Amino acid sequence: MPVAAAETALRLDCRVAWAETLESLAEADERIVVVVNDSVGSSNLGGFKQKFPDRTINVGIAEQNMVGVAAGLANGGRVPFVSAASCFLTARAMEQLKADVAYAGFNVKLVGQSSGIAYGELGATHHSIEDFAWLRALGPITLIAPCDAWETAEAIKWAAAHEGPVYLRLSRMKVPTLDLPGRSFTAGKAELQRPGSDVTLIANGTTVHLALSAAEMLAGEGVSARVLNMHTITPLDTDAVIAAARETGAIVTVEEALDRGGLGGAVAECTSASHPVPVQRVGFPGFMPTGSIESLFKEFGLSPAGIASAARIAMRRKGN
Amino acid sequence: MSHALKTDNSEGLIRDKALWMRRRALQMVFDKQLGHLGGDFSAIDILATLYFGVLRYDPARPDWADRDRFVMSKGHATGALYTALSAAGYFPEDWLDTYMAHHSKLNGHPNRQYLPGVETNTGPLGHGFPVALGIAIAGQITGAGYRTYVLTGDGEQQEGSNWEAAMTAGHRKVKNLTLIIDRNRLQQGAGTEETAGLDPLDDKYRAFGWEVAEISGHDYGQLLDTLGTPVGSREKPLCVIANTVKGKGVSFMENLTKWHHGVPNAEQFAQAMKELV
Structure with a gap:
C-alpha cells in the first residue's frame, strides 16, 4: 500500500492520547468526571480510575442510564465524559442522546470508542458505521472524528473547554501521526x-x-x-x-x-x-x-x- | 426569598396550593382542549407538598447550585408541574394562559431552556430517573448538601431504564435521592396490573437496595413526614410508593383511563370547577 509522505512511521492507537489528555485535564479541572458502561479497560481509563476513583462512575452495562446519569451530572455542575463503544453508546441510548443531551442542551461530552469497523471480525452488531448519520440528525451536538493521536488530544482539549454537548468519534485502529507543518x-x-x-x-x-x-x-x-x-x-x-x-x-x-x-x-x-x-x-x-x-x-x-x-x-x- | 421546609401551617398551605393548582390545571386543559388531567390530578398533592413543605429553592435563582432538585419524570403531567412552578414563583401566573400555544414556553412537555425551574427535559418515559440519579451522584462527589427528588408514573416503571437506574442507585447507596412513584394503578390504555404487572413494587425496590415507604399520595401529613425525612437518617436511596387516585378531586374523572388525556367539555368543566372548592 502506498504511504503518504506526511505519514510518520509510528502508528498509534488514539486511545492512549485520549486517556493521557483527559487525565491531564482532570488534574486541573475537578469538575471533569467519566461515566462508563463497564468500559474502563476498553476506554483505556485504568489510569484515570486509579487517580480519580470518586470521579469514575461505572453504571454497569446500562447505556440508557449511563447517558441519563451524565445529563444529571451536568445539571449538578460536573463536566462528564461518557466513554463507551460507539455502537452501544449511540444505538442503545439514542433517545437519551436526543432528549437528555441534545434537546435538553446539557454540557455532556460523549466519546464513542472503537467506532467504524474497528471491531472487524466481531461483525455488524459491534460496528458503528451508522453513528454519523444518527448523530447528524441531532444538530446541537458537535460531531468530531479526529484523524490521529495529535488531533485526538486537541479535540479533547477543545471539548473540555467548550460549553455544550460534543460527540468525539474515536477508534482503536492504529493510525499514523501526520507530520504536516503548522497544524492547528x-x-x-x-x-x-x-x-x-x-x-x-x-x-x-x-x-x-x-x-x-x-x-x-x-x-x-x-x-x-x-x-x-x-x-x-x-x-x-x-x-x-x-x-x-x-x-x-x-x-x-x-x-x-x-x-x-x-x-x-x-x-x-x-x-x-x-x-x-x-x-x-x-x-x-x-x-x-x-x-x-x-x-x-x-x-x-x-x-x-x-x-x-x-x-x-x-x-x-x-x-x- | 428562599422557600423552605415544614412549618406548623404547612398542611393548610399545601391544601390551599393544591386546590389552586387543580383549578388552574383544569382551566388550562379546558382552554387548550389538550392535556393530561388524570395524571395531573393524581400528582398535584405530591408536587404541592414538595414545593410548599419540603424543597429548598429560590425562584429568583433557578440555577442556585445548592438548590434541592425536583425532576418531573412523568413529563406529560405539565398541568401539575407548570402550576406548581408558577405557584412557587418561578414565573408569572399569566404565563399559564399560554399553555401549549404557538411558540409558548409552556410546551406540552417541559423544556428546561424554555422555563426556569425545569431541571431537565422529559416526556418520553423512563428519562427523569437516570438524570435525577446523576444529579444526586454529583452531590455525593462534591459533598453538596442538596437533595434530589424524582417523580415517575407507575406505568412508567415498565420502561427498563428505570431499573438500570434503580440498580446503580442501590449499588452506590445514593441516599440523597428520593424516588416517588405516583401509584394510581392506571396507565394510558388499561390498569397497570392488567398490562404488565408491577406488584410487588416495594419488594422489587428493596431487592434493588432501596429503603421503601408506602403512603397515601393525597395525605399531606404522610407526604410531609416521608418526603422530609433527613437524608442523614438512612444509608440507602428512598423509594416512596405514593398510592394515588387518577383524576383525584373530580368525581367523574376518578379512576378512569379515559381521563388520561381526556379533555372536558363546557358542561364537564363547570361541574368539575363546582367540585374543586
Whole structure:
C-alpha cells in the first residue's frame, strides 16, 4: 500500500492520547468526571480510575442510564465524559442522546470508542458505521472524528473547554501521526492538508491518511488533488466545501462509515444547495460481511487506490 | 426569598396550593382542549407538598447550585408541574394562559431552556430517573448538601431504564435521592396490573437496595413526614410508593383511563370547577 509522505512511521492507537489528555485535564479541572458502561479497560481509563476513583462512575452495562446519569451530572455542575463503544453508546441510548443531551442542551461530552469497523471480525452488531448519520440528525451536538493521536488530544482539549454537548468519534485502529507543518485544530474548521485544483478529497478520522496517499498517487498521473481533513461534521465547514466545489469542480468524500447520511451526505447536501458538482462517496454500503478491518477497507475502496479511482470517476463526471 | 421546609401551617398551605393548582390545571386543559388531567390530578398533592413543605429553592435563582432538585419524570403531567412552578414563583401566573400555544414556553412537555425551574427535559418515559440519579451522584462527589427528588408514573416503571437506574442507585447507596412513584394503578390504555404487572413494587425496590415507604399520595401529613425525612437518617436511596387516585378531586374523572388525556367539555368543566372548592 502506498504511504503518504506526511505519514510518520509510528502508528498509534488514539486511545492512549485520549486517556493521557483527559487525565491531564482532570488534574486541573475537578469538575471533569467519566461515566462508563463497564468500559474502563476498553476506554483505556485504568489510569484515570486509579487517580480519580470518586470521579469514575461505572453504571454497569446500562447505556440508557449511563447517558441519563451524565445529563444529571451536568445539571449538578460536573463536566462528564461518557466513554463507551460507539455502537452501544449511540444505538442503545439514542433517545437519551436526543432528549437528555441534545434537546435538553446539557454540557455532556460523549466519546464513542472503537467506532467504524474497528471491531472487524466481531461483525455488524459491534460496528458503528451508522453513528454519523444518527448523530447528524441531532444538530446541537458537535460531531468530531479526529484523524490521529495529535488531533485526538486537541479535540479533547477543545471539548473540555467548550460549553455544550460534543460527540468525539474515536477508534482503536492504529493510525499514523501526520507530520504536516503548522497544524492547528479548530472545531468546525476544515484543515487544508494539501492544496490542489482538479479534485478535492474530503476525509475524516481513520481515512485521512489514506486520502493523502491517494493524492500522491494521483499526482503521479498529473492530477492535482486537494485534501481536506473534515474532522468536524457538525457544524460543517460549508465555506471550505463550497470553495472546493468552485475551485476544483469535483469532490470525493471518504469515511469509515455508512456511505450515506454521514460526511458524504453532509457534503452532498451542501454542494447541491450552493454549487452542484459531482460528489463520489466512499464508505460502506451497509452491514459488513465477516472480515478483518484491513480486508474490509480494501474491498470497499477505503484505500489509496480506491480513493484515487473514485477521484477519476468524479473528474470524468465534471460538466456531464 | 428562599422557600423552605415544614412549618406548623404547612398542611393548610399545601391544601390551599393544591386546590389552586387543580383549578388552574383544569382551566388550562379546558382552554387548550389538550392535556393530561388524570395524571395531573393524581400528582398535584405530591408536587404541592414538595414545593410548599419540603424543597429548598429560590425562584429568583433557578440555577442556585445548592438548590434541592425536583425532576418531573412523568413529563406529560405539565398541568401539575407548570402550576406548581408558577405557584412557587418561578414565573408569572399569566404565563399559564399560554399553555401549549404557538411558540409558548409552556410546551406540552417541559423544556428546561424554555422555563426556569425545569431541571431537565422529559416526556418520553423512563428519562427523569437516570438524570435525577446523576444529579444526586454529583452531590455525593462534591459533598453538596442538596437533595434530589424524582417523580415517575407507575406505568412508567415498565420502561427498563428505570431499573438500570434503580440498580446503580442501590449499588452506590445514593441516599440523597428520593424516588416517588405516583401509584394510581392506571396507565394510558388499561390498569397497570392488567398490562404488565408491577406488584410487588416495594419488594422489587428493596431487592434493588432501596429503603421503601408506602403512603397515601393525597395525605399531606404522610407526604410531609416521608418526603422530609433527613437524608442523614438512612444509608440507602428512598423509594416512596405514593398510592394515588387518577383524576383525584373530580368525581367523574376518578379512576378512569379515559381521563388520561381526556379533555372536558363546557358542561364537564363547570361541574368539575363546582367540585374543586
